[in-house]
Amino acid sequence: MTRYVDAPARLGESALPDGRLLGWAEWGPLDGVPVLLCPGAATSRWLGFGTDAVEALGVRLVSVDRPGLGVSTPAPGRTFADFARDIRDMCVLRELGRPAVIGNSQGAPFALACAAEGAASALAVVSGADEVAAPEFASVLEADLRTLVERVACDPTGAEEFFAGFTAEAMGDMVMNRSPECDLAVYQDPAFAAGYRRALDEGFAQGAAGYARDTVLAMGRWPFALDGITVPVDVWYGEQDTGHSPDNGALLAARMPGAHRHVVPGAGGALLWTHAESILAALLAKAGAGR
Numbered sequence: 407m408t409r410y411v412d413a414p415a416r417l418g419e420s421a422l423p424d425g426r427l428l429g430w431a432e433w434g435p436l437d438g439v440p441v442l443l444c445p446g447a448a449t450s451r452w453l454g455f456g457t458d459a460v461e462a463l464g465v466r467l468v469s470v471d472r473p474g475l476g477v478s479t480p481a482p483g484r485t486f487a488d489f490a491r492d493i494r495d496m497c498v499l500r501e502l503g504r505p506a507v508i509g510n511s512q513g514a515p516f517a518l519a520c521a522a523e524g525a526a527s528a529l530a531v532v533s534g535a536d537e538v539a540a541p542e543f544a545s546v547l548e549a550d551l552r553t554l555v556e557r558v559a560c561d562p563t564g565a566e567e568f569f570a571g572f573t574a575e576a577m578g579d580m581v582m583n584r585s586p587e588c589d590l591a592v593y594q595d596p597a598f599a600a601g602y603r604r605a606l607d608e609g610f611a612q613g614a615a616g617y618a619r620d621t622v623l624a625m626g627r628w629p630f631a632l633d634g635i636t637v638p639v640d641v642w643y644g645e646q647d648t649g650h651s652p653d654n655g656a657l658l659a660a661r662m663p664g665a666h667r668h669v670v671p672g673a674g675g676a677l678l679w680t681h682a683e684s685i686l687a688a689l690l691a692k693a694g695a696g697r
């Protein structure tokens with residue numbers, strides 16, 4: 407049986423220069439090639455991926471709680487640039503150098519911010535939340551999503567208050583209700599379901615303010631220039647993934663010089679877990695070329 411997730415090998419918190427704590431979890435050998443994961447919406451450091459692949463490929467996988475999620479200290483009003491700065495500081499503290507970075511789902515724009523700020527040696531966007539506020543998507547968004555995007559644009563404070571009403575239960579139900587059968591085969595796996603629920607519970611442990619801030623940032627216009635990202639980039643989407651990008655990352659990849667887009671037939675939004683070895687192997691190759 408495929409093992410989609412496993413308990414972290416190491417857990418901890420790093421004290422940032424301003425005294426805040428940033429929580430992290432690690433898998434794989436301590437002397438492995440550092441790969442930093444920006445996890446999906448409202449989940450904590452607990453939910454890793456590629457249980458067997460990280461060992462086989464010699465990867466030191468590090469997942470990080472964004473501020474206000476899990477055990478990381480809240481930082482009200484934080485920005486993408488603030489997050490990239492936190493990652494640079496943590497990489498010094500954890501001796502990660504300039505790691506390769508993976509952004510999954512809502513973690514994607516945060517990973518892109520790290521690349522834009524020079525905190526990544528290579529980047530993989532996997533089932534990434536796209537820039538839905540980009541004008542190119544205005545006419546193709548579903549009505550409910552378009553309403554949320556407009557709300558974030560017109561009243562970001564009110565939108566953040568709205569998203570702060572979400573719960574772990576509501577998030578889990580939303581993911582399950584919107585997923586195709588190919589994803590449900592992963593999400594309903596007992597080990598994955600237990601790990602995902604734990605990650606959600608930890609993500610909301612301090613309330614929903616961390617998730618709300620993430621969502622307002624992700625659903626607004628991104629303040630960094632995608633065409634200024636010069637590190638090697640892979641963009642990965644499943645063919646049946648209809649929840650993360652209106653065009654399965656076509657525009658996103660086109661906006662980054664040299665980005666390589668992969669659309670996997672028969673796969674959905676659970677690509678990070680179903681194709682972990684391929685994603686990591688491609689990322690390691692690009693990280694090596696980019697150093």
